[in-house]
Amino acid sequence: MSEPRTLAPPERRVAVVSGVERLGAYHLVTAHDASGPQYPRPGQFYMLAAEACWGGGGDERPYLPRAFSFARAHVEPEGVSLGFLLEAIGPGTRQLAELTSDDGLAIVGPLGIGFRPPPEGARPLLVGGGIGVAPLLCLQEELDDSTVLLGFRSAAHAQAAALFTGEPQVVTDDGSVGRQALVTELLAAELDAEPGAAVHACGPPPMLEAVRALCAERGVAAQLALESGMACGFGACFGCVVPTKDGYVRLCLDGPVLDAGLLETALFAGAGHS
Ligand SMILES: Cc1cc2nc3c(=O)[nH]c(=O)nc-3n(C[C@H](O)[C@H](O)[C@H](O)COP(=O)(O)OP(=O)(O)OC[C@H]3O[C@@H](n4cnc5c(N)ncnc54)[C@H](O)[C@@H]3O)c2cc1C
Ligand code: FES
Numbered sequence: 001m002s003e004p005r006t007l008a009p010p011e012r013r014v015a016v017v018s019g020v021e022r023l024g025a026y027h028l029v030t031a032h033d034a035s036g037p038q039y040p041r042p043g044q045f046y047m048l049a050a051e052a053c054w055g056g057g058g059d060e061r062p063y064l065p066r067a068f069s070f071a072r073a074h075v076e077p078e079g080v081s082l083g084f085l086l087e088a089i090g091p092g093t094r095q096l097a098e099l100t101s102d103d104g105l106a107i108v109g110p111l112g113i114g115f116r117p118p119p120e121g122a123r124p125l126l127v128g129g130g131i132g133v134a135p136l137l138c139l140q141e142e143l144d145d146s147t148v149l150l151g152f153r154s155a156a157h158a159q160a161a162a163l164f165t166g167e168p169q170v171v172t173d174d175g176s177v178g179r180q181a182l183v184t185e186l187l188a189a190e191l192d193a194e195p196g197a198a199v200h201a202c203g204p205p206p207m208l209e210a211v212r213a214l215c216a217e218r219g220v221a222a223q224l225a226l227e228s229g230m231a232c233g234f235g236a237c238f239g240c241v242v243p244t245k246d247g248y249v250r251l252c253l254d255g256p257v258l259d260a261g262l263l264e265t266a267l268f269a270g271a272g273h274s
Contacts (some may be wrong), residue, residue: 006040008109008234014051015082017103024159026131027097028071028087034079037139042139043114043202043225043257045069047233048084050095051104062092065106067230069135069202069256071163082107085134085160109235115139115223115257120200122221125149127187127211129203133160135225139162139200147190151183151207184210191218201225201261208266215260222260226251228268242268 015031023101049065072083088097099105115135118124124146126136133150149169152158155176161168171181184207189195189215201211202225215252228251229238240251244262249255260266 005113006037006044006110008111009036012106012108014104015107017099017101017105019101022097024156026160027088029084029086029096030035031082032079033082033107033120038075038079038080039112040070040110040144041114042075043135044110044112045256046107046109048096049106052101052104064231066092067233071134071137073138080177087131100230108233112252112256115200122198123196125190125197125199126181127201129183129207132203135202137163149183151188184214185212188214191220212260212263212266223257224260224266225257226255226266
């Protein structure tokens, strides 16, 4: 696959945390990256670790850095301000959520292949589920005009919708914000209402599989930002392989954004890491 990608400098560097904002169920970690590329592609990701105390002690996880899509990249006089939206679900994400201003954030990236721009004249539909809304924030900033469809578990998670401009359509599992519905119901309605859509989606595997199937049935082009367990992030460990119609690919190199047409399914067995 020969997609354009922004290449990462070939080493780990340390960005400086400028703030950590609590947004309902999520945290927005912002850091100043003085020496990395200023224009990562939406959908690319960074491997992150707190500079200090990652692991904390002999047998304490996390040992490995963790993969995160960037949600924002704003050029600054010297470097770039990177924003990462994260959900604290385990030792790595909890430690990142506890960072404070001026802490060091060890980063490698940007890595992988992000979203390609929609074809000329197509109507971009951005479809996000839960923490998967993160890479759609910078994609919305890049596109002149797009329709944003978001699904969350609850009102606390749906607070992330406020980061989008305009009026994203929001549904929740419990009906606490918007209708009680799945985001794929919004997608089906949009696809059936008007032709010419180009879908860009990120979210949990069952959501992505439903997006893939809906688009396949209607012959609509879709790009899916997928996840698998990533130990290195740059092609060395083969921990992130996923099956495609062209054989297995390393998601960190050939993804994480793949054309939906390459997949029989977006449901992969989840892989953990240390
Ligand atoms: C390309 C990419 C982009 C990502 N972007 C974001 C982001 O923007 N925001 C965000 O909050 N998270 C993102 N993630 C997920 C994030 O990397 C994991 O949530 C994180 O590694 C969990 O680390 P932990 O130590 O907190 O929890 P762990 O204890 O390592 O994991 C907690 C649970 O989640 C499972 N898990 C961990 N990572 C994955 C994975 N990649 N796929 C499937 N299951 C997993 C584990 O098996 C375990 O059950 C991304 C992952 C990838 C691969
Ligand atoms: S994460 Fe190591 S090869 Fe992809």
